[in-house]
Amino acid sequence: MSTDPSQGPAEVRLVDLTKRFGGAGRRAGDDGVVAVDGVSFTIPAGGFFAMLGPSGCGKTTTLRMIAGLEDPTSGSILLGDDDITHRRPYRRPVNTVFQNYALFPHLTISENVAFGLRRTRADDIEARVAEMLELVELAALGSRRPSQLSGGQQQRVALARALVNRPRVLLLDEPLGALDLKLRRAMQLELKRIQDEVGITFVHVTHDQEEAMTMADSIAVMRGGRVEQLADPVELYERPATAFVANFLGQSNLLEGTVEERAGEHAVVAVGDRRLRVPSDRLPPDGGARLSVGVRPEKLELLLPGAAPAAASDNELDGVLLDSSFTGVSTQHSVRLPWGQEIAVFTQNRGPSIAAGPGDAVRVRWEARHTFAVPIDATVVTDPLLEDAAEVEVPR
Numbered sequence: 001m002s003t004d005p006s007q008g009p010a011e012v013r014l015v016d017l018t019k020r021f022g023g024a025g026r027r028a029g030d031d032g033v034v035a036v037d038g039v040s041f042t043i044p045a046g047g048f049f050a051m052l053g054p055s056g057c058g059k060t061t062t063l064r065m066i067a068g069l070e071d072p073t074s075g076s077i078l079l080g081d082d083d084i085t086h087r088r089p090y091r092r093p094v095n096t097v098f099q100n101y102a103l104f105p106h107l108t109i110s111e112n113v114a115f116g117l118r119r120t121r122a123d124d125i126e127a128r129v130a131e132m133l134e135l136v137e138l139a140a141l142g143s144r145r146p147s148q149l150s151g152g153q154q155q156r157v158a159l160a161r162a163l164v165n166r167p168r169v170l171l172l173d174e175p176l177g178a179l180d181l182k183l184r185r186a187m188q189l190e191l192k193r194i195q196d197e198v199g200i201t202f203v204h205v206t207h208d209q210e211e212a213m214t215m216a217d218s219i220a221v222m223r224g225g226r227v228e229q230l231a232d233p234v235e236l237y238e239r240p241a242t243a244f245v246a247n248f249l250g251q252s253n254l255l256e257g258t259v260e261e262r263a264g265e266h267a268v269v270a271v272g273d274r275r276l277r278v279p280s281d282r283l284p285p286d287g288g289a290r291l292s293v294g295v296r297p298e299k300l301e302l303l304l305p306g307a308a309p310a311a312a313s314d315n316e317l318d319g320v321l322l323d324s325s326f327t328g329v330s331t332q333h334s335v336r337l338p339w340g341q342e343i344a345v346f347t348q349n350r351g352p353s354i355a356a357g358p359g360d361a362v363r364v365r366w367e368a369r370h371t372f373a374v375p376i377d378a379t380v381v382t383d384p385l386l387e388d389a390a391e392v393e394v395p396r
Helices: 059-067 109-119 125-135 151-163 181-198 209-215 233-238 243-248 384-390
Strands: 012-021 033-043 048-052 074-079 094-097 169-173 201-206 218-223 226-231 253-261 266-271 274-279 290-295 301-303 315-326 330-336 342-348 361-366 372-374
Touching: 012 059, 033 059, 033 074, 033 226, 048 059, 048 209, 059 094, 059 169, 059 201, 094 151, 109 125, 109 151, 125 151, 125 181, 151 181, 181 201, 181 209, 201 209, 209 233, 218 233, 218 243, 226 233, 226 243, 243 253, 243 290, 243 372, 253 274, 253 342, 266 290, 274 315, 274 372, 301 342, 315 342
Parallel strands: 048 201, 048 218, 094 169, 169 201
Antiparallel strands: 012 033, 012 074, 218 226, 253 266, 253 290, 266 274, 290 372, 301 361, 315 330, 315 361, 330 342
16 A cells, blocks of 8 residues: 555554543532543554453543544643644544444445545545555455445445545444454454555454454553553463453453562462462562462363373362363363362363363362462452443443
């Protein structure tokens, strides 16, 4: 995709960005709903950035402020060195792809893609439309109407229409939400391919953890209008900073304990009547004695008492097997620990399964390097569906 160098990818900086809905004209002291609460972060130029979180966390409102579709209550939005906080949407070098695509049903695919160019009386319209349709692999379908295309093809038309104006930033608001699971996964790879090819800054809003981790170079996990953690996908998954992040990105077993020793490469944390080893650099920075020790279910090994482990392990817990569910790639086990807490263990189906049934005693083992620790957070709901339902919806 050829672009004017002056219109290359842009860094986006949000500085103490806040958005409140309501409050005006209400009783004294009522400031309304705070949808975005003092958010500050930088979106690198030319990268694929995702804002991830449950409904009502502020991610879509943040995206709409970048697009100019919502006015911030306070704070700043900068595109490179250019302050665009109060600039009208059509004067920003930014385009948006929405979940419903908003294609014109009476126009052909080529006419849909060319619509914005014709309004601005751009040069070389036909060549630029052809270039975009080639990019999204729809070059042979330019004469069709949107109703003659599949959902995935319509999504690519919307993408081509947004890119043909050569924006410096492309905003994607749940663009894959209307697709079925198989097509959504295919389009995740397609979107990443297109972003790599055009090289502009993509900002993607989603509540789907897999979607964000598949495509994004960096992810801001949001909760309650604030950024809970911002990092690359591997860092977020392996070293979550909070219990919310640990449970929102995949599934985690969190065991409350007390730090007994911090010397050396590993700290010792008392959990129940056991002592678990945690890498010292994975302890919360506040240095508190009470914390939650975390480990992902797929990092665990499930054994019968007395059975030889497959590899050396640093941490071990006894328990009782409650249930096992075959899911194809893996079997998911539920184990009750001596103090009543239940944890999940995922074992890959690549050999004979463990010869244990509900009620049998088992051991759970794992290596210390797979352990992380986060501050105790009593407000976190471990079921993402419940967390999603508990969030406050605000006007869009």
